[in-house]
Amino acid sequence: DTAVSQTPKYLVTQMGNDKSIKCEQNLGHDTMYWYKQDSKKFLKIMFSYNNKELIINETVPNRFSPKSPDKAHLNLHINSLELGDSAVYFCASSQGLAVYTGELFFGEGSRLTVL
Amino acid sequence: AQSVTQLGSHVSVSEGALVLLRCNYSSSVPPYLFWYVQYPNQGLQLLLKYTTGATLVKGINGFEAEFKKSETSFHLTKPSAHMSDAAEYFCAVSGRSDSSGSARQLTFGSGTQLTVLP
Numbered sequence: 006d007t008a009v010s011q012t013p014k015y016l017v018t019q020m021g022n023d024k025s026i027k028c029e030q031n032l033g034h035d036t037m038y039w040y041k042q043d044s045k046k047f048l049k050i051m052f053s054y055n056n057k058e059l060i061i062n063e064t065v066p067n068r069f070s071p072k073s074p075d076k077a078h079l080n081l082h083i084n085s086l087e088l089g090d091s092a093v094y095f096c097a098s099s100q101g102l103a104v105y106t107g108e109l110f111f112g113e114g115s116r117l118t119v120l
Numbered sequence: 121a122q123s124v125t126q127l128g129s130h131v132s133v134s135e136g137a138l139v140l141l142r143c144n145y146s147s148s149v150p151p152y153l154f155w156y157v158q159y160p161n162q163g164l165q166l167l168l169k170y171t172t173g174a175t176l177v178k179g180i181n182g183f184e185a186e187f188k189k190s191e192t193s194f195h196l197t198k199p200s201a202h203m204s205d206a207a208e209y210f211c212a213v214s215g216r217s218d219s220s221g222s223a224r225q226l227t228f229g230s231g232t233q234l235t236v237l238p
Contacts, residue, residue, distance in 0.1 A: 009163070046208060049229040058230075060223055095163055102225075109156075109226065111163025 008032050009112040010068045011096050017118045018086060025082045028096030036060075036102060037079035038109070039071060040095040048095070054079055055102070083117075091119045122147045124213050124229035132185040132235040139183075139198040141232045143211030146192060152214040154186055154226065159207045167209075170194065181205070206236045 009030045022106055030037065038061075039051040053061035056074040068084045083090060096112040136160040145151055152171045156164040168179025177188040181204075185196045194211060211229040 046231040046233075048210065048231075050225055050227075053225065097163070108166055109164070111165070113161065113163050 007112075009098055009110050010098055010114045011094075011112040013115060014113065015116050015118075017120065019120055020086055022086050023082070023084045024086060024117070025080055026094055026096075026117075028079045028081070028112060030077055030096075030098040030110070032061060032098055032100075032110060034098040034100045034110070035076055036099045037076075037091065038097040038099075039079065039081050040097060040111075042093040042095060042114070044092070052079075054080075086117075086119045088119050091117055093117070122151070122213050122227050124211050124227055126209075126211050126229035126232050128232055129230065130233045130235065132237055133201045134237045135203055136200050139196070139201045139205065139234065141196040141211075141234065143149060143185075143194045143196065143229060144192050145194060145211070145213040151215075153185075153187060154214075155179065155183070155196050156210045156228075157207050158210065158231075164210060167193040167196070174214050181223045203236050203238065206234055208233050209222055219224075 011028050016024055028050045036055045038053045040048050041051055042048045051063055051065050052071040057073045070082045073079045093114040093116050095114050099109050123146045125144045133139055154169045155167040157167050158164045167183050168177050168185055170177050170187045178184045183190045185194050187194050206230045210231050212226045214226050
């Protein structure tokens with residue numbers, strides 16, 4: 006059983022389209038995250054939810070909207086995709102805030118390519 | 121404010137040689153420090169962490185790191201490299217976000233690609 010699973014793993018789409026990436030964790034964690042990894046491998050946090058409540062909302066275009074229907078799921082919807090949105094998006098989870106435990110559990114990533 | 125600098129985006133070592141990956145941090149509060157490893161096409165995995173206490177911390181796969189406050193460093197070492205160690209390594213620090221200001225979070229360095237030569 007995969008602890009943190011993301012779908013789809015690969016996504017190729019045209020500029021201007023809307024797309025979603027889904028994430029589910031079966032670890033019983035109460036905190037989930039979305040990270041963006043660019044082509045230079047730089048990893049930047051986008052959002053974090055704790056018990057379905059948004060606790061971190063970095064400077065991200067409002068075309069990106071996270072949704073957490075329950076503690077085990079955190080989805081990412083992106084409107085009006087742009088070329089610069091091409092990246093690998095990682096979902097992660099932790100029990101409590103990861104800054105204290107460092108125990109972030111990552112999914113395998115979703116590679117988004119915008120043409 | 122917090123930041124992490126990893127010196128050397130690519131490091132190559134021979135199998136059996138010492139691995140040294142450098143990490144310097146800046147943090148306005150006492151830091152928690154972490155090393156993560158990313159194998160190809162996979163997510164990141166925690167290697168080791170420093171929160172408080174002993175400054176030399178040991179992690180999985182024979183890696184260890186030493187927190188040196190005076191040097192603001194947290195370098196990762198392994199005495200003898202193995203082919204399976206080839207991966208991307210990320211140093212991370214916790215602290216208050218510049219923009220959110222309301223929750224501590226992890227800030228990652230830009231990563232160091234380790235190549236192990238036969």
